[in-house]
Amino acid sequence: xxxxxxxxxxxxxxxxxxxxxxxxxxxxxxxxxxxxxxxxxxxxxxxxxxxxxxxxxxxxxxxxxxxxxxxxxxxxxxxxxxxxxxxxxxxxxxxxxxxxxxxxxxxxxxxxxxxxxxxxxxxxxxxxxxxxxxxxxxxxxxxxxxxxxxxxxxxxxxxxxxxxxxxxxxxxxxxxxxxxxxxxxxxxxxxxxxxxxxxxxxxxxxxxxxxxxxxxxxxxxxxxxxxxxxxxxxxxxxxxxxxxxxxxxxxxxxxxxxxxxxxxxxxxxxxxxxxxxxxxxxxxxxxxxxxxxxxxxxxxxxxxxxxxxxxxxxxxxxxxxxxxxxxxxxxxxxxxxxxxxxxxxxxxxxxxxxxxxxxxxxxxxxxxxxxxxxxxxxxxxxxxxxxxxxxxxxxxxxxxxxxxxxxxxxxxxxxxxxxxxxxxxxxxxxxxxx
Amino acid sequence: xxxxxxxxxxxxxxxxxxxxxxxxxxxxxxxxxxxxxxxxxxxxxxxxxxxxxxxxxxxxxxxxxxxxxxxxxxxxxxxxxxxxxxxxxxxxxxxxxxxx
Numbered sequence: 254x255x256x257x258x259x260x261x262x263x264x265x266x267x268x269x270x271x272x273x274x275x276x277x278x279x280x281x282x283x284x285x286x287x288x289x290x291x292x293x294x295x296x297x298x299x300x301x302x303x304x305x306x307x308x309x310x311x312x313x314x315x316x317x318x319x320x321x322x323x324x325x326x327x328x329x330x331x332x333x334x335x336x337x338x339x340x341x342x343x344x345x346x347x348x349x350x351x352x353x354x355x356x357x358x359x360x361x362x363x364x365x366x367x368x369x370x371x372x373x374x375x376x377x378x379x380x381x382x383x384x385x386x387x388x389x390x391x392x393x394x395x396x397x398x399x400x401x402x403x404x405x406x407x408x409x410x411x412x413x414x415x416x417x418x419x420x421x422x423x424x425x426x427x428x429x430x431x432x433x434x435x436x437x438x439x440x441x442x443x444x445x446x447x448x449x450x451x452x453x454x455x456x457x458x459x460x461x462x463x464x465x466x467x468x469x470x471x472x473x474x475x476x477x478x479x480x481x482x483x484x485x486x487x488x489x490x491x492x493x494x495x496x497x498x499x500x501x502x503x504x505x506x507x508x509x510x511x512x513x514x515x516x517x518x519x520x521x522x523x524x525x526x527x528x529x530x531x532x533x534x535x536x537x538x539x540x541x542x543x544x545x546x547x548x549x550x551x552x553x554x555x556x557x558x559x560x561x562x563x564x565x566x567x568x569x570x571x572x573x574x575x576x577x578x579x580x581x582x583x584x585x586x587x588x589x590x591x592x593x594x595x596x597x598x599x600x601x602x603x604x605x606x607x608x609x610x611x612x613x614x615x616x617x618x619x620x621x622x623x624x625x626x627x628x629x630x631x632x633x634x635x636x637x638x639x640x641x642x643x644x645x646x647x648x649x650x651x652x653x654x655x656x657x658x659x660x661x662x663x664x665x666x667x668x669x670x671x672x673x674x675x676x677x678x679x680x681x682x683x684x685x686x687x
Numbered sequence: 688x689x690x691x692x693x694x695x696x697x698x699x700x701x702x703x704x705x706x707x708x709x710x711x712x713x714x715x716x717x718x719x720x721x722x723x724x725x726x727x728x729x730x731x732x733x734x735x736x737x738x739x740x741x742x743x744x745x746x747x748x749x750x751x752x753x754x755x756x757x758x759x760x761x762x763x764x765x766x767x768x769x770x771x772x773x774x775x776x777x778x779x780x781x782x783x784x785x786x787x
Contacts (some may be wrong), residue, residue, distance in 0.1 A: 288775055294783045313784070375721065380779030399777050405774045416757040417776065429762050437760050440787045441699070486786075498734045499764050505736040506696045529786050531701035532736035532756040534763075591707035 255454035258284045261407040263374075263383050265292035267569045268555025269413030270578030271310050274346055277373035277432055279584040284405060285375050286398060288382040291486065293363030295415075298442070298569055299488060302357045303547070306570035309576055311369060315351065319361040321483035322461030323352035326454075330517065332468035332478075333639035337408055348460065350373040356461050356481045356488075358442075380532060386424045388408060388553070393550035399525035409583050409593040410551045413576055417535040418557040419543070426551070433496035433625060434538025436476060439505040440490025441513075447485050449681040453521055454482055465566060468635030470512050472503050475624050475631055477602035478512055479519065479566070479616055485486065487522055489513070492535060496625070541620040546605070547598040552579040556605070562613050564620055571610050578604040585659040620683040633667055634676075642645065696738040700754040708780040712752040714739075714761065715772045717767055722748040731761045754783050 259455050262273040265287035265652035273285040289295040301324070307314050335639065347353060371377050384453070385406060387395040412420050416435070421427045447458075454462045466478040468555035475491030476671060492504075498505070536559040546553045554560075555572035562571065582601040583593065591597050605611045624630060641660045657682075664673060716722060722729065723746045731740040737754040740761065762773040775781070 270759075289776050290779050290783050293787055295781075295787075297756075297784060297787045300787075329712040358782055361786075363787075364780055384774075417762075428757075429766070429769075432763050434761055435759075437734065437736060437758065488786075495734065495760060498760075499728070499730045502733055504696070504738070506694070506699060506738070510694055517785060527699070527702060529702050529784065531784060531787060532758045532760070534758050534760065537734055679732045 257395075257406040258282045258578075259407065259587060260284075260409050260411060261286065262411045263396065263406060264415055264555070264557075265289070265363060265367055265370075265377065265379075265414035266296045266413060266415060266555060266578075267363075267366075267572035268576035269411070270370055271573040272362065272411045272413055272554055272580045273375045273377070274310060274370045274373050275364075275580035276575050276583060277370060277375035279580075280374075281587060282585065283375035285370065285616045286381045286383050286396065287377065287378045287379045289362055289379060289673050291360075291379055292367035292377070293360040296359045296363055297438075297440070297531045298359045299479055299490070299566075300357050300359050300569065301481065301566070302355045302362065302568040303567065303637065304353055307350040312575060318499075319357065321358060322459055323347070323357040324354040324455075324458075324461045324463050325357065325456065326462045328462065328464040330464060330466045330468075331513060331635045331638050332470045332517065333470050333636055335516050336643065337515075337640045338635075338638045339425045340645050348363070351511075354463075358483060358486075362388055369467040374426055383414070383420060386420055389422065391549055392651065393548070396420075397634065405571065407627075409598070411551045411576070411579050411583075412557050413572075414550060414557050416536050416556040418553070421544065421551075421553060425443065426548060430536075430630070431538070431542070432499055433619070433620075434536060434542040435495045436492045436535040436537045436563070437490030437498055437505060437532065438490050438535055439497055439509050439530070439532045440488055441509065441527050441531075442483075442486050442488045442529045443522045443527050445525045447520075450482055450526075454521065456482070459484075459533065467631065469629055469632070470515065471499065472502065472508055473628060473632045474498065474630070475628065477566070480518065481570050485526075487525065489518070489522065494537065494625070495534075535563070535568065536561050539543070539563065539621045540611070540614040542619075543611075543614065545603050547595060549595045549598075550593050552582065552601050554579045554600060560610055560614070562617065563678070565613070566619050568615075574608060574610055575605065578608065578610075623679050627676065629668065630680065637664055637667060690778045693751050696736075697754070700737060703754075703756075704785055705753065706778055706783060707753050711777070712750070712764065713776040714752050714755065717770045717772055718751055721768055721770050725762065728771075730764045733759050734764045736760065749786065750759045758774065
């Protein structure tokens with residue numbers, strides 16, 4: 254096949270769809286290749302959609318996108334074995350249009366997004382696995398798929414092939430991924446009648462709640478857990494760094510089942526029908542794990558480029574934004590009659606640096622290393638917090654001054670004064686800007 | 688207090704939709720002897736979220752990819768030995784998420 258396109262986009266996730274849509278809209282000839290049966294059938298996310306990122310690509314997305322619930326309440330829970338200390342933020346501000354965040358089901362959303370891509374004029378081919386990049390020296394000139402006559406050429410290939418970033422690795426553009434940079438998340442989707450969900454979470458029609466969790470739920474590993482409300486289902490899951498998973502003996506599914514048995518969580522999913530169990534890697538290495546993202550004839554967008562803000566649980570918005578910026582870079586080169594060489598494509602890196610994507614990753618640059626080295630944030634502190642709450646709240650005839658002293662002593666006994674001060678400093682360093 | 692028994696991973700995977708590429712596993716162990724004799728941790732048997740890797744009594748690691756969710760964990764945790772040939776399934780095969 255001697256066909257040649259302006260752009261080939263590999264993958265039909267958030268980054269790939271954003272890139273293909275933007276290129277096609279601008280009139281470039283676009284081929285998008287997806288290995289799944291349909292767009293979305295290989296994709297896994299929590300999932301929360303941040304309106305801002307999609308709005309910049311498809312301003313009227315609310316008209317027909319399959320959205321589950323807009324979020325009006327955010328809970329943060331620190332879990333001990335059988336308790337939970339937490340905070341809740343609920344605001345009518347989040348109940349005013351245009352809504353800021355929605356829960357979505359990726360298989361549904363991605364099919365909708367892909368229809369937009371096709372309407373914009375891109376050719377989308379599913380059930381086509383790209384096996385490798387076609388190289389002319391160091392220059393990428395196309396891809397080889399597993400279909401008959403599978404060689405296809407393009408001026409630029411946008412690699413939006415997901416967290417495993419298989420193609421860039423095979424081409425030698427980046428090394429194999431490091432267990433310390435990747436989190437494994439497992440999740441389940443549980444169906445319940447809509448009214449049951451709305452009464453359990455005290456929400457009205459279309460309103461949603463998100464619960465982010467940390468603490469014993471990750472069994473001492475660096476990680477977090479979540480529970481999101483969809484229209485007629487609840488998704489919940491837990492994710493931990495692979496370097497930590499490697500060091501211990503609890504399987505991911507056992508970890509998820511323990512979470513489901515937690516007394517704060519079990520009643521929320523009581524009586525539900527589990528309809529799918531999914532697993533996915535999340536690149537959480539942050540700024541220092543971002544690989545080379547452009548070269549002669551190629552760009553990397555989305556999870557493949559490690560564009561995830563782990564601390565803020567943001568990824569799909571970074572994927573969409575990087576996909577869009579990659580597309581804009583190619584569009585501008587085409588308009589100027591310039592070739593997709595590495596020096597010309599370096600404009601992509603400049604766009605990334607100038608956007609919230611790299612600014613946020615840079616702000617939290619130190620966080621992954623600090624949390625890796627200080628597991629007490631995921632083990633000791635949740636336990637101490639829970640005990641402190643227990644001591645303060647229980648009315649048992651002990652005077653409050655004594656209770657406060659008991660709490661202080663427990664903290665010092667576990668971490669020492671110096672340890673507490675140094676932990677506070679480390680935590681501050683992890684989240685404070687550089 | 689805990690009344691529910693842990694669900695077997697097979698029961699979870701039973702809910703999922705797959706199109707298995709019969710006879711063409713997309714992941715292969717390169718050298719089975721290496722797993723048996725030189726890998727003490729065999730962390731693939733713990734970390735794989737689909738339980739695709741099991742250890743037999745004689746220390747042999749057996750891989751059955753039918754329930755694979757294509758996450759990539761096994762390949763990345765095998766960082767000391769790099770003993771896996773890991774590819775995506777052919778287009779259209781493997782896990783087909785209904786919800787994702």
